[in-house]
Amino acid sequence: MALRIVFAGTPEFAAIHLQALVNSEHEIVGVYSQPDRPANRGKKLQASPVKEVALAHNLPVFQPLNFRNDEDVATLASLNADVMIVVAYGLILPQRVLDTPKFGCLNVHGSLLPRWRGAAPIQRCIEAGDKVTGITIMQMNAGLDTGDMLSKVTTGIMADDNGGTLHDRLASMGPAALLDTLKQLEAGQLQPEVQNDALANYAHKLSKEEALINWADDAAVLERRIRAFNPFPVAYTLLGDERVRVLNATISDEHSRALPGTIVAVSPQGIDVACGDGVLRLQQIQLAGKKAMQVADVINGQPHLFQPNYLLSSQH
Template sequence: MRLIFAGTPDFAAHHLQCLIDSDHEIVGVYTQPDRPAGRGKKLVASPVKQLAQQHGLTVLQPVNFKEEGALNTLTELNADVMVVVAYGLLLPQAVLDAPRFGCINVHASLLPRWRGAAPIQRAIAAGDRETGITIMQMDIGLDTGDMLIKTICPIAADDTGGSLHDKLLQQGGPALLQALQQIEHHTLAPEKQDDRLACYASKLTKEEAAIDWTQPASVLYDQIRAFNPFPVAYFSQGKDRIRVWGCAVEDTPAATKHTAGAIVSADNQGIVVACGEGALRLTQLQLPGKKALSVRDILNGHGDRFAVGSQLTGSQP
């Protein structure tokens, strides 16, 4: 079939590669405009654009489809299907209707749970035991269209946002190709979503990554895993913001004698911090301007910063 692809980050680029390796013809690739990045704020192409250019594919980067001629350009591609993966732009009805069989989306959750921008991280933070990939026929709503293919992916107790992203990446490509095969052979069996079961995965913000030590340790453990590698959970020590890359729930009765955020113990095995319920053992931290290190290495050079009984806070004062 003649396909248009629309996507922007690494997750999308992986699916574009699956289509490049298939028998389908990619007649156009849509991605977000180049963005400034790094210290020099130079314009950087998205992973999808970089991959498309490597394979000589036509790349289009409209700010939106209200631009003059943007819709006509898409329509003239005469596509059978438009495949959308983390594009970052809501599509108007005219775009959804342009391809012969409409637009389909690869979404990293078991819809209708976790509609929205950050389904992988929200699933971990909520303590979900499983997630998956949903291939969806797009409609005008936010991830509300009929479900075409669903796969299931267990969430391991030590999964992070990064590791779960990579697991779902491996499921997404085969599921997408299966959906395209069913479209081509007219064997789809669409399933409507139950809106009563819907919840929303809002975009991640750096502000919400601040650790609230009054929360139960189990809740903070899920949050810290979910926000690794972005936006990375953190606590404050004076004016310094310290990122937490690794931790474990600690079963220590001594924590009940301390206020939330107090350091209960600090040794080569980790820094134990009292929480609203239970305690967390911090095992990998990142000091300002430094790389992430094991707590063993950090205590060797900065042990005085983590004295037993000292108090950690969440957001910066």
């Protein structure tokens, strides 16, 4: 039996799930996405990835600022949906919206609840050093990612995973889990599991401000944060007044008592920088106005740019 589905989502992660629903037997009766936003240097309004998928399949698109207006809720109700699927929509849905579809609203969440609730669970689990994550599909309630869990799929977090690779892997896992959950919903076989609030952490939204590397932190902490923040917001340090983005780094076996932020060695293998504890080896960096490069290539092109004993800054 095909379900009448309303889909709500905004970024690429959500668009992949919408495409899977389009390809399924279910009927998409409406798509909700964030309003078009200015993007790139021209600041032209740009449709979200979800809206682009919807338009490509001639699906009706709705972009309310919120659901505070009775008219917006009435429009949703008029779609007569069996269920609303919410994936990284970016809006808190009020109870009257959650109650509108026959089976309520289901959310595809990019982590294993209740470990990471909030906006950036994929990046925060890498930053925290978690060994496993996954996808949780839950029945939404008025709280922030607090609803009953309906199904989970898991994946290990590899030592070289970054925010981008883990995002892509979870995005590839989510659609199958969602379609399976919808099959259970149709059959009346779902077994909701209440979350343990004591195990929950809040995955704060990523900010460009926190991407500035604080060299007083331990090397292990910085290595994880650099991976977590690639490809956004990308960790960076300051070489004089110039930003140097750091896309990849490893923990060096070397030890140093130098002031945190001090370059202690430069070689084709990387730029070794003293940290609060340990030494971090920068391996892939991006200079202002340049493309990302391996440190060996940067040194070949500008051998005097990075010198031992130079102090990289953690402050603007």
